[in-house]
Amino acid sequence: xxxxxxxxxxxxxxxxxxxxxxxxxxxxxxxxxxxxxxxxxxxxxxxxxxxxxxxxxxxxxxxxxxxxxxxxxxxxxxxxxxxxxxxxxxxxxxxxxxxxxxxxxxxxxxxxxxxxxxxxxxxxxxxxxxxxxxxxxxxxxxxxxxxxxxxxxxxxxxxxxxxxxxxxxxxxxxxxxxxxxxxxxxxxxxxxxxxxxxxxxxxxxxxxxxxxxxxxxxxxxxxxxxxxxxxxxxxxxxxxxxxxxxxxx
Amino acid sequence: xxxxxxxxxxxxxxxxxxxxxxxxxxxxxxxxxxxxxxxxxxxxxxxxxxxxxxxxxxxxxxxxxxxxxxxxxxxxxxxxxxxxxxxxxxxxxxxxxxxxxxxxxxxxxxxxxxxxxxxxxxxxxxxxxxxxxxxxxxxxxxxxxxxxxxxxxxxxxxxxxxxxxxxxxxxxxxxxxxxxxxxxxxxxxxxxxxxxxxxxxxxxxxxxxxxxxxxxxxxxxxxxxxxxxxxxxxxxxxxxxxxxxxxxx
Numbered sequence: 001x002x003x004x005x006x007x008x009x010x011x012x013x014x015x016x017x018x019x020x021x022x023x024x025x026x027x028x029x030x031x032x033x034x035x036x037x038x039x040x041x042x043x044x045x046x047x048x049x050x051x052x053x054x055x056x057x058x059x060x061x062x063x064x065x066x067x068x069x070x071x072x073x074x075x076x077x078x079x080x081x082x083x084x085x086x087x088x089x090x091x092x093x094x095x096x097x098x099x100x101x102x103x104x105x106x107x108x109x110x111x112x113x114x115x116x117x118x119x120x121x122x123x124x125x126x127x128x129x130x131x132x133x134x135x136x137x138x139x140x141x142x143x144x145x146x147x148x149x150x151x152x153x154x155x156x157x158x159x160x161x162x163x164x165x166x167x168x169x170x171x172x173x174x175x176x177x178x179x180x181x182x183x184x185x186x187x188x189x190x191x192x193x194x195x196x197x198x199x200x201x202x203x204x205x206x207x208x209x210x211x212x213x214x215x216x217x218x219x220x221x222x223x224x225x226x227x228x229x230x231x232x233x234x235x236x237x238x239x240x241x242x243x244x245x246x247x248x249x
Numbered sequence: 250x251x252x253x254x255x256x257x258x259x260x261x262x263x264x265x266x267x268x269x270x271x272x273x274x275x276x277x278x279x280x281x282x283x284x285x286x287x288x289x290x291x292x293x294x295x296x297x298x299x300x301x302x303x304x305x306x307x308x309x310x311x312x313x314x315x316x317x318x319x320x321x322x323x324x325x326x327x328x329x330x331x332x333x334x335x336x337x338x339x340x341x342x343x344x345x346x347x348x349x350x351x352x353x354x355x356x357x358x359x360x361x362x363x364x365x366x367x368x369x370x371x372x373x374x375x376x377x378x379x380x381x382x383x384x385x386x387x388x389x390x391x392x393x394x395x396x397x398x399x400x401x402x403x404x405x406x407x408x409x410x411x412x413x414x415x416x417x418x419x420x421x422x423x424x425x426x427x428x429x430x431x432x433x434x435x436x437x438x439x440x441x442x443x444x445x446x447x448x449x450x451x452x453x454x455x456x457x458x459x460x461x462x463x464x465x466x467x468x469x470x471x472x473x474x475x476x477x478x479x480x481x482x483x484x485x486x487x488x489x490x491x492x493x494x495x496x497x498x
Contacts, residue, residue, distance in 0.1 A: 008368075008370065008371050008372070009371050010371045010372050010374065056372055058370075058372065058429070058430070077368075081368060081369075086369070086371065086374050087371045087374060088371060089368050089369055089370070089371050090368070091368050119257075119326075119330060119338050119339070119340050120330075120335070120338055121257065121307075121338070122257050122258050122259045122335065122336045122337060122338050123257070123259050123305055123307065123376060123490075125259065125335050125336060127372060180307070181307070241372075
């Protein structure tokens with residue numbers, strides 16, 4: 001039976017989602033090792049998105065096949081959470097014959113959090129990007145709006161082999177949220193799919209604009225150039241969360 | 250010169266605030282060791298509140314004396330933050346001759362966060378108390394209101410030697426905050442001062458009431474008994490934050 005599950009994790013301790021050679025700690029390895037310990041089966045976990053080292057998820061979607069699980073999916077959730085490390089949690093699971101988390105996905109939604117304050121918040125180390133200088137929200141909002149639509153995103157990343165760099169962005173918006181520590185800016189972006197490092201490179205360049213180091217016109221020119229050499233430094237991984245994956249019904 | 254500073258820390262890695270015998274990692278030791286490394290002086294740091302192992306702070310207030318600091322307090326903040334571990338931050342510092350963070354304090358305010366959801370949030374492990382069962386907010390609010398005023402709080406803690414168990418509570422209120430993960434309940438309590446473990450024991454018993462294991466009348470009877478044997482299990486430390494200390498002008 002194939003299962004579809006929603007996965008949440010704090011990526012701080014992991015070298016990204018995808019299993020690597022050897023014993024490198026990755027989220028995929030942790031879930032596969034747990035399933036093997038629970039069921040005795042060697043299981044391959046497939047995910048909707050391959051998050052990088054230090055990137056978090058609250059709505060990653062995975063699938064895996066179990067030959068011999070004779071209990072309910074809810075019992076599977078409880079059993080997995082009893083065995084997984086506390087920085088990885090299964091939120092829900094259902095039986096889903098034929099489901100593929102990557103090929104069936106219609107869109108992915110990420111959230112990036114910037115905390116703008118004179119001093120970093122030690123309670124959110126590893127969870128936000130701390131920026132010590134003031135940001136111009138209106139400039140970042142204008143830059144974000146430019147990214148909506150079907151465009152060539154080559155400035156922000158390279159495609160997987162055999163693919164191109166055109167993606168459709170449905171939502172791209174910055175908002176300020178109330179925060180007791182400083183100015184908290186959250187960027188939400190939803191697209192069909194993303195190039196490797198695309199969200200972090202987009203955020204990095206929008207924050208450059210917000211810091212006044214790049215005008216909105218310069219931001220747009222670099223984006224339209226569709227050339228990776230135009231990218232600015234990528235935003236650090238810890239501010240990024242894979243929040244949801246949407247599927248066709 | 251005496252300095253007054255506001256301190257924030259993630260208490261997860263520390264055995265509480267107060268320096269202990271030997272090399273036990275405490276917040277006081279980390280700050281004193283940093284001041285010693287920076288100035289060459291052996292400095293004693295005094296705090297408004299001695300937080301327990303795993304308890305956090307965003308508004309702890311400390312004082313310390315420096316003989317030889319020749320730069321501004323703002324430069325002292327920057328220099329300390331450059332040398333302190335990232336889970337401890339100095340928010341601000343001023344010169345404050347004669348100031349004593351504990352004796353001069355008029356009140357302390359703590360916040361306790363309970364996250365009520367079927368599955369724990371791995372991004373907030375160590376920062377909230379995860380409760381898997383539904384809580385009755387109205388019952389917890391009624392219990393919290395009983396605690397306001399000048400009362401004998403012996404049910405919730407023992408006094409320091411030579412002191413009594415009467416304290417004045419100015420604010421004691423639960424509120425539900427919007428949260429994408431589940432029901433988030435935040436308890437804010439401000440009082441002249443607190444007995445050891447008082448906030449965690451109060452929260453533990455209010456949550457028992459919220460779970461339906463204690464009626465509001467039973468909660469009140471245990472509180473009025475002014476007897477530590479009436480306490481329920483203390484809430485775990487990770488949900489607790491020392492948020493502010495108020496001083497007489």
